[in-house]
Each structure stands twice: as structure tokens, then as C-alpha cells.
Amino acid sequence: MGAESVFQQEFMILGGDFNNAGKASSRIKEILKKIGVDSSVIRRVAIASYEAEMNVVVFARRGALKFSVTPKQIDILVEDEGQGIENIDLAMQEGYSTAPAEIREMGFGAGMGLPNIKKNADKFEISSTVGKGTKLEIAINT
Ligand SMILES: Nc1ncnc2c1ncn2[C@@H]1O[C@H](COP(=O)(O)OP(=O)(O)OP(=O)(O)O)[C@@H](O)[C@H]1O
Numbered sequence: 001m002g003a004e005s006v007f008q009q010e011f012m013i014l015g016g017d018f019n020n021a022g023k024a025s026s027r028i029k030e031i032l033k034k035i036g037v038d039s040s041v042i043r044r045v046a047i048a049s050y051e052a053e054m055n056v057v058v059f060a061r062r063g064a065l066k067f068s069v070t071p072k073q074i075d076i077l078v079e080d081e082g083q084g085i086e087n088i089d090l091a092m093q094e095g096y097s098t099a100p101a102e103i104r105e106m107g108f109g110a111g112m113g114l115p116n117i118k119k120n121a122d123k124f125e126i127s128s129t130v131g132k133g134t135k136l137e138i139a140i141n142t
């Protein structure tokens with residue numbers, strides 16, 4: 001992010017707010033379509049931003065998603081305040097989830113979000129502090 005950024009926007013995400021869940025990633029998709037970004041790139045960004053957004057809704061108290069487009073890449077930074085992740089290696093494993101039964105009943109909690117973000121991203125960095133929150137830095141090349 002910085003001077004070369006051609007577009008930038010920040011979205012607030014509220015933990016437990018399932019009515020608005022997914023709105024930031026839908027908006028991002030619209031913006032990228034308007035800019036004329038390649039559809040395969042949009043698809044990857046949409047998956048990554050949606051999964052990151054949902055993790056804040058499901059597991060954190062609140063968060064911010066910063067989205068920026070540069071001529072070379074699309075950056076997504078998601079920082080939340082919440083419980084944090086105790087074991088990141090475990091959280092990155094396909095099928096690992098701590099989602100409770102009521103969340104699974106809503107169709108979440110397959111334990112595929114983080115691995116899918118990583119798969120779709122050209123840069124993926126995650127850091128977390130238990131009791132404080134989690135930070136995800138994602139970049140997808142255009
Ligand atoms: N922002 C976050 N804050 C706290 N814990 C998180 C956060 N994101 C992920 N986790 C932890 O990492 C686990 C794995 O996350 P992941 O997104 O891969 O799966 P999931 O959200 O449980 O299920 P799915 O994404 O398939 O619906 C979660 O179950 C949760 O324990």
C-alpha cells in the first residue's frame with residue numbers, strides 16, 4: 001500500500017453480525033469488476049476476502065479489512081480484535097475448526113477457510129496474539 005495505490009478502501013467487520021457478513025467481499029468484487037480486473041483474479045480475491053471476513057464474523061469481536069489495488073497486485077489486510085489463534089499451524093490444517101455446533105449448522109466450520117485463502121493468495125502472512133487478535137496479510141498478483 002502507498003503512493004502507487006490506485007484504489008483503496010476500508011471496511012469494518014463486526015463479530016457475530018451474520019446479517020452483514022460477506023458484504024465487504026461482495027463490494028470488493030463489484031469494485032474489481034468495475035476496474036476491469038481479470039475474472040480469474042477477481043475469483044481468487046473474492047474467495048480470500050470472503051473467508052477472511054467470515055473468520056472475523058465467526059471468531060472475533062470486530063475487525064477492519066483494508067483493500068487496496070495497485071497496478072501489480074491486490075492487497076488485503078485484515079486485522080481483528082478477539083480471541084486470537086493459539087496454534088497457527090493447526091489452524092492452517094484443512095479440516096481443523098473450533099467452530100461450535102450452532103455455527104456449523106449455518107454451514108460454516110469446515111476448517112477450509114484459512115487453507116483456501118493461502119491457496120488463492122500469492123502472499124499470505126498470518127500472525128496472532130491470544131486474547132488480543134489476529135492479522136492477515138494477503139496479496140494477489142493481477
Ligand atoms: N480471526 C480469527 N480469530 C480467531 N480464531 C480464528 C480466526 N480465524 C480462524 N481462526 C481459528 O482457526 C480455525 C480454522 O479457520 P478456518 O477459516 O480454516 O476454518 P473455519 O472458519 O473453522 O471453517 P470454514 O472457514 O471452513 O467455515 C478456526 O476454526 C478458528 O479456531
Ligand SMILES: [Mg+2]
Nearest residue numbers: 051055113114
Ligand atoms: Mg473460516
